[in-house]
Amino acid sequence: MPQNKRTLIIGATPNPARYAYIAAQMLSDFNHDIVLFGIKKGEVLGQTILNDWPENEEIDTVTLYINPQIQKQYYDQILNLNPKRIIFNPGTENDELRSLAENKGIETEYACTLVMLRTNQF
Numbered sequence: 001m002p003q004n005k006r007t008l009i010i011g012a013t014p015n016p017a018r019y020a021y022i023a024a025q026m027l028s029d030f031n032h033d034i035v036l037f038g039i040k041k042g043e044v045l046g047q048t049i050l051n052d053w054p055e056n057e058e059i060d061t062v063t064l065y066i067n068p069q070i071q072k073q074y075y076d077q078i079l080n081l082n083p084k085r086i087i088f089n090p091g092t093e094n095d096e097l098r099s100l101a102e103n104k105g106i107e108t109e110y111a112c113t114l115v116m117l118r119t120n121q122f
Contacts, residue, residue, distance in 0.1 A: 005122065006033040006058060008081065010074065011065030012049045014042030019089065020065035023113045030117050035059065038066075053077050061122075063087040063113045068094035079104055087113050 007027050011020045024044045027034050035057055036049040043049065053074075062083045064071065071078075071094055078086065079100060085107035088094060098108045109116075116122040 004032055005060040005084075006035065007061045007063055008035045008037060008054065008057065008059045008083070009063055009065065010037050010071075010078070012036035012038040012044060013040045013065075014044055014049065015040075018065075019114070023063060023065070023089075026114055026117050030122065032122075057081065059083045061085050061087060063089060064092040064094075065089055067092060068097070071097055075100060079106070082106070085109060087111055087116070089113055 009020055009024055012024060013020050015021055021044055024034050024036060028045055035054050036044055036047055037054055038049050039051060040049055041051065059081045060083060062078055062081065064087065075097060083106060086101050088108065088110045089112055093110050101108050
């Protein structure tokens with residue numbers, strides 16, 4: 001059984017048509033714990049979307065579903081979580097944050113969480 005990679009979804013939404021929602025569902029299906037953070041109110045799979053930054057969480061992977069302009073306000077919080085890696089999903093690519101993360105030894109990937117899960121690359 002693959003290791004559980006506790007994943008913070010930034011840009012979580014209760015809208016089932018959005019990729020962040022589909023990612024939450026698929027991560028759960030693959031037995032990864034999820035932490036949901038976003039500006040939207042609501043729940044995904046019975047779990048509340050946090051509107052305040054999650055403090056003191058052990059996070060393996062951060063997966064981004066917010067655009068680079070919005071990411072700027074979260075640079076310090078993301079980097080301070082010290083995740084093993086950050087996945088920049090299509091449309092979230094950000095060379096500035098990528099560089100800051102890699103300077104801290106955090107692995108980064110311009111990839112799609114859904115494809116990574118389906119192809120056993122997660």
